[in-house]
Amino acid sequence: MKRIVVIGHGGYAEGxxxxLDMIVGKPENMYFIDLTREDDLADLEKKVDGLLESFNDDEVLFACDLLGASPFRVAAMACVNHPGKYYTVAGLNTMAFIELSIESDLSIEEWADRAIETSKTALVKFPE
Structure with a gap:
């Protein structure tokens, strides 16, 4: 099974x-973790590790708010410990999250690539 973990600062994940709940309903394969003001890095790591333990041997795609920030670093470390099974992306937009909410036959790496490409193609300026 493939799982997506949305992780970010403040209320990012909850937001x-x-x-998604308003647009497509509650995604079955997505989980949401926020780094709060009260949390330190160890608290965030515990939240992530606790969730990952419940996944058994599933593939995981982390979707983080900011490249290089604490949530990204925690996710990246999980990827280092699970090469080829875990991937991390950052900066996705709503269109990408909608796409990720729909089950796919793509590999976890292909899914990560598609989410990034979807975010890129959904960016527009109006009027052109």
């Missing part, structure tokens, strides 16, 4: 969850 994505509410956004």
């Amino acid at each position: 994505i969850k509410q956004n």
